[in-house]
Amino acid sequence: MRLLELAALYLLLGLGCGAVVLLRPAEPAKRWLDATLMVAFWPLCAPFLLSSARTPAAGKASSEIAFLAALRRAAGTPLGALLPDEATARALGRRLRVAAGKLAEIEELLRRPEFDEAGASGIRLQNIRRLKRLRDRFGRELCELEELLAQLTTQAEVVRLAGAADSETRDLVREILSRVEGLDAVLDDEPRRLDTMAESR
Amino acid sequence: MSASELSEVRPDSVDLVDTLLRDRDKTFEAIAAERDLPTLVRSLVITVVFGSLIFGVALGAFRGGLQMVYAGIKLPLVLLLTTAACAPALTLVGSALGRQSNFRRDLALVLSALARTSLALGALTPLILLGVELKVEYHRMLLWVVAACALAGLVGVVHFARGLRFLDQRAVRSTAVILMGVFAMVGMQMSWTLRPFIVRPRTEQPPIVRQVEGSFFDSVARTSRSAMGLYEDLEHDREYE
Numbered sequence: 001m002r003l004l005e006l007a008a009l010y011l012l013l014g015l016g017c018g019a020v021v022l023l024r025p026a027e028p029a030k031r032w033l034d035a036t037l038m039v040a041f042w043p044l045c046a047p048f049l050l051s052s053a054r055t056p057a058a059g060k061a062s063s064e065i066a067f068l069a070a071l072r073r074a075a076g077t078p079l080g081a082l083l084p085d086e087a088t089a090r091a092l093g094r095r096l097r098v099a100a101g102k103l104a105e106i107e108e109l110l111r112r113p114e115f116d117e118a119g120a121s122g123i124r125l126q127n128i129r130r131l132k133r134l135r136d137r138f139g140r141e142l143c144e145l146e147e148l149l150a151q152l153t154t155q156a157e158v159v160r161l162a163g164a165a166d167s168e169t170r171d172l173v174r175e176i177l178s179r180v181e182g183l184d185a186v187l188d189d190e191p192r193r194l195d196t197m198a199e200s201r
Numbered sequence: 202m203s204a205s206e207l208s209e210v211r212p213d214s215v216d217l218v219d220t221l222l223r224d225r226d227k228t229f230e231a232i233a234a235e236r237d238l239p240t241l242v243r244s245l246v247i248t249v250v251f252g253s254l255i256f257g258v259a260l261g262a263f264r265g266g267l268q269m270v271y272a273g274i275k276l277p278l279v280l281l282l283t284t285a286a287c288a289p290a291l292t293l294v295g296s297a298l299g300r301q302s303n304f305r306r307d308l309a310l311v312l313s314a315l316a317r318t319s320l321a322l323g324a325l326t327p328l329i330l331l332g333v334e335l336k337v338e339y340h341r342m343l344l345w346v347v348a349a350c351a352l353a354g355l356v357g358v359v360h361f362a363r364g365l366r367f368l369d370q371r372a373v374r375s376t377a378v379i380l381m382g383v384f385a386m387v388g389m390q391m392s393w394t395l396r397p398f399i400v401r402p403r404t405e406q407p408p409i410v411r412q413v414e415g416s417f418f419d420s421v422a423r424t425s426r427s428a429m430g431l432y433e434d435l436e437h438d439r440e441y442e
Contacts, residue, residue, distance in 0.1 A: 037246055043285035047305050048242045065233045
């Protein structure tokens, strides 16, 4: 195939991709810009502009990334001495990702018609309520952890500019690490706690 | 597209350039979390186009006239088409070496490294314009350009290697070396195919592209010899004199 034929084929595919972008509902300015970029550089832009903006996997991974990023930012500061090594941090990050994944899984389950409380009774109703409690508790844990990570990020900047880490910072790092380590226990404890409650009744 | 419509999309790119220069980790975080990648990639491609276009126009200014337009169009094409051809290799090499590979993330990382390279090229443009103004001899000018490109490339490679490490710490060095090799070979051939970017001022009719002949390495060796005053009487040398 000659260079000219190759260029014509490239342009044809680009025009096709550009037309798809133009037909999508979006702001006119962005639509035209995207279409122009598509025509010229469709191999680079198509994977991003023709697919959904955010995949579910991305959501699951973001907590892990935020955690690792917060640790990395803090590593270059006097806080570094208090932080876990890279392998431990990765393991904790994975645990965080698994936790976020489990939460998403529970939410997906609860969206199903058979997990609707209306019309449910007996063991089914108990299970639905148990799942809801689990989701709320787990979601709260993750939210609090995200807030602590945000605190760690700001604290790392303060320590970097103001000097050595104080006891408050040490406590914060310890709390974050123990919270991440304890995420599994939240899921493990909940059924046991509920069983104990049922037995005591 | 109207001016008001253009101003609506401009802040994304301006913010991104700022972030790319000031806080590299923030860009890596956005890529790793796949946070609003379409906006990020749109801005990165625009940054690459503008940075390399400015440098390309400066290269064309050595001869002036139509060559400024040709070089200004061709240089962004060389960079972005090379990326399009090479980015899938990063995902494949990463997967083969046991890294956590993801095509969209890898492509965004390569584009961010390229955007940084283009910004460096844009920053080095005054040096090329100085050479044009001082009427530096043709072969010496080529060496100036190679040095500027090497420096800008180094900026991009450092960014790329740090990004690889940020995304996954496994097999960073081997992945970076293999991808740089692939990128260099494809990039050289792409720029060789779309040459010339610099032509002598006395060239009457600058060509859009030349016939493919010899290799990139032959040309570097010949240019180095010519810069030392050892000229070879080659047919294609005469063609643009």
